[in-house]
Structure formats: C-alpha cells, structure tokens
C-alpha cells in the first residue's frame with residue numbers, strides 16, 4: 481500500500497497549489513483527480529476558457545467598432561467560431577500541461593480516479609477501469625471544489641439550456657440568449673455572446689446586478705452594459721422553460737409573485753451560483769461535518785471535525801474564487817508543516833472581466849454603513865485621466881473608502897478598463913494597513929490609468945489635482 485505525508489483530493493487551484501507548497505516544504509505528496517485532466521474547474525471549464533473567449537470576442541468587437549476612429553481601416557471582421565474555440569482550447573491545454581509539469585517537477589504522484597475518504601489516514605481511489613486502491617497518508621486535504629447550482633424544474637442539457645460549461649462551447653452564436661442570474665458568470669459570458677452577435681436578456685431575482693459589489697459601481701456598470709445592448713429584467717425569476725418549440729419559451733414572473741410573461745430565446749444560460757461538491761466523498765460515513773449550506777466545516781486552520789482531515793477552496797465557506805483557493809492551499813500546507821500559514825480574508829480582490837472591468841477589495845459603502853463605521857470617500861473618474869482620454873476609453877471611476885478617523889483604506893472599488901490589474905496596489909496597501917495618504921503620496925508613472933487610483937486617494941483628502 482502506497483504511503484504519503486499528504487494526499488489531496490482534487491487538483492483545482494486549491495489542490496494543486498497546496499500540493500506544490502507541501503512538496504516544497506519536504507512532504508511526500510499525492511493528488512487524486514477524477515477528471516482526465518488536472519487543473520479543476522478553473523483551468524478546464526472556468527476562469528481560463530472564459531477569459532480566452534472574453535479576450536477573443538473583445539478583439540472581434542474592437543476590430544468591428546473601434547479601429548476606424550483611430551484611422552485603421554479594415555474590412556468588416558468575420559467570425560470563425562470553430563477557430564475561436566480552438567484558440568480557447570489551446571489556452572486550456574497550455575495551462576493544463578503546466579500543472580502536469582509542476583507535479584513532475586515537485587515529485588508529486590498523480591493518482592487518477594475518484595477519491596473517497598475512509599477516515600483518518602486512508603483514501604480509497606476508484607479508477608475508471610473499475611479497480612480500487614487504498615492509499616495511506618498522515619494528512620488528507622479535501623479540495624473537491626464546486627458544481628453548478630440548478631433551478632428546480634429546468635433541466636440543463638448543455639445544448640439549448642446550458643450552464644457555464646455549455647455556454648463556453650456553443651457551436652453557433654445564438655440569435656437570442658436568455659441569462660438567468662446577473663452575477664459574474666452571466667455578465668462575463670453574456671458579454672462574450674453579445675459581442676459575437678447574440679441579443680442578450682438577463683433575468684435577475686434581486687433588484688440590482690452583481691449582488692455584493694458596491695452599489696454605486698453596480699449601477700454604473702448596469703448603465704454601461706445597457707448602452708452596449710444588454711437588456712435587464714430585475715426583480716424577476718424564471719419559473720420554467722418550454723422546450724417543445726423551435727425556440728425556447730421561458731416563463732418569467734416578478735420575484736414577489738404575479739403574472740408571468742413569456743420570453744423566447746434560442747439558448748437559456750442558467751447561472752445562479754455554485755454549490756460545494758462533496759458527492760461520493762464518503763464524508764458522512766467518515767464523520768466529517770458539513771455546515772447548513774453543505775460546505776465542509778473547518779476551523780481557522782482548515783481542520784475538519786475529523787483528525788488529520790482538512791479542506792480548502794470552493795468546498796468550504798468564503799468567496800468561490802481561484803485565488804482564494806490557492807492562498808488557502810498555501811496556508812494549509814504551511815500549517816501542516818508546522819508553520820504559521822494564514823489568509824487575510826479582508827483583502828481578497830474580486831474582478832469581473834468584462835469591458836469595462838469591475839474590481840474591488842475590502843468593504844463596500846453599504847457594508848460600512850451597516851457596520852456603523854464612519855468613512856470618507858475619494859472618487860476619481862477616468863474622464864479626467866489623461867491616458868484614458870487619449871485612448872478614448874473613459875468609462876468608469878475609482879472609488880476609495882477610508883476610515884474617517886485614521887484614514888486607513890477600508891475598501892477600493894474600480895470600474896474601468898484594466899480595473900482587474902489596477903486593484904492590486906490597493907491590495908498591497910491594505911495588507912500593510914496603509915492609509916489614503918500613503919497612496920496619495922506614492923509617485924505613480926505618467927501617463928497611466930493607475931494615476932486615477934492615486935487621484936482617488938488624493939480625493940479622500942479633497943485635494944485631487946486633475947478634477
């Protein structure tokens with residue numbers, strides 16, 4: 481029987497990063513993966529394929545609509561969807577091979593098959609060939625990630641009624657796409673298909689898009705998306721989809737109840753969140769406790785209710801983000817090696833990779849109000865940023881929230897081009913407990929979009945220069 485210091489179930493960004501860090505710290509490590517390829521949701525059907533399609537569709541849109549005003553004359557771009565899907569697949573393959581390489585480089589054993597916890601120190605792996613093996617290990621980390629949440633009565637066939645997975649692989653551009661849920665997936669994948677020619681309607685249960693993000697940012701984002709051509713039906717829910725006709729017919733009702741209306745669409749994308757994935761893991765039999773939302777319950781050191789069994793990533797509480805899973809993987813491996821691994825949950829950035837992008841870190845204005853914290857706001861629009869003006873990409877703003885007494889930065893929210901890159905100086909600042917004054921006095925290169933971040937910090941003290 482093979483024996484290890486650590487066996488990790490799942491090779492998404494949580495699992496494979498945990499494996500690499502544990503190997504660096506001298507542990508003998510194996511990973512167990514049920515899918516044919518390593519990398520989990522993120523690399524195979526999540527972050528990476530969606531970003532490849534967002535990039536390619538943005539280039540398509542730019543070539544069709546933005547080149548002429550810069551004096552670049554090209555004939556109308558034609559879409560070759562199979563080639564675009566091939567571009568996406570090459571990106572996936574490159575990253576998946578990268579994880580294979582990291583496993584070899586760090587002498588981590590890869591065991592293909594479905595893992596099941598047999599209790600402290602034992603994992604059973606069932607291969608596709610029907611054979612099972614049991615491996616012995618000092619520690620087990622559960623990193624099995626998450627799965628799509630389903631809507632009762634609406635069956636996902638991944639052809640006409642799709643989840644994010646099907647929406648990443650449609651074989652033709654639907655003339656109309658109905659999206660259920662105005663969260664991150666709906667707005668990112670809605671952007672992809674809208675740019676490629678689909679008429680997009682988003683039905684959202686709440687009275688706003690992107691719940692959890694700063695309200696002012698979400699409002700501006702909705703306006704920009706509407707200008708691009710998105711249609712939103714807020715405060716509404718899809719209660720059923722009739723698949724009998726050539727086009728789908730969805731019943732949409734007010735969230736509070738009332739008369740239903742019918743919306744026709746070629747494709748319906750259901751993206752109403754994700755749920756922890758624990759199927760077949762044997763957690764109940766092993767005595768591993770779950771919380772009231774089916775997530776593996778852990779303490780501050782990622783330990784479950786059973787000795788020697790730990791859990792990280794989407795399968796535990798917290799934002800379902802790849803970088804959160806990675807950081808937990810590192811911290812968990814360090815704790816197992818006797819070090820002081822730690823994740824600062826107050827400084828985890830979030831990014832929506834649309835055009836413009838939306839990014840944030842720390843508290844929103846609504847959260848500060850609710851907590852009764854006195855704060856000051858510094859805001860700076862990209863219309864006043866020189867680089868944005870010359871590039872003619874001036875949508876959006878930077879908003880900084882600082883403690884009214886101490887000036888410590890509590891939250892940063894950006895909507896604008898490259899917002900996903902701009903957010904990281906705020907993350908570093910917040911990790912060091914920095915103030916708006918610290919940011920305002922840091923020299924920023926000119927001309928950059930980052931100057932808008934500095935100006936927003938200056939605006940906290942009511943002394944922005946270019947506004």
Ligand code: FAD
Nearest residue numbers: 490492494514520521522526527595625793794800801802
């Ligand atoms: P996962 O990546 O889900 O990996 C879990 C792995 O465990 C899988 O490979 C699975 O096959 C395996 N597994 C499960 N059970 C077993 C078992 N019993 N035995 C063996 N193996 C098992 N996050 C971001 O931060 N940025 C983004 O841009 C982003 N874009 C996304 C786009 C889409 C369309 C989706 C769906 C998600 C996106 N996410 C994004 C979220 C991100 O993918 C997840 O937060 C991340 O993958 C979680 O990592 P994980 O390691 O916890 O789990």
Ligand code: NAI
Nearest residue numbers: 661662663664665666684685717751752753754800831832
């Ligand atoms: P989400 O939680 O972001 O959004 C789901 C939306 O659906 C919410 O606005 C919710 O109010 C709405 N909703 C729920 N039930 C509904 C119903 N019956 N009818 C209408 N609307 C309903 O979930 P999403 O977009 O599915 O993404 C899942 C996870 O994947 C997210 O937690 C996110 O963190 C992660 N992800 C991250 C990305 C990124 O970081 N760029 C990109 C894509 C996904």
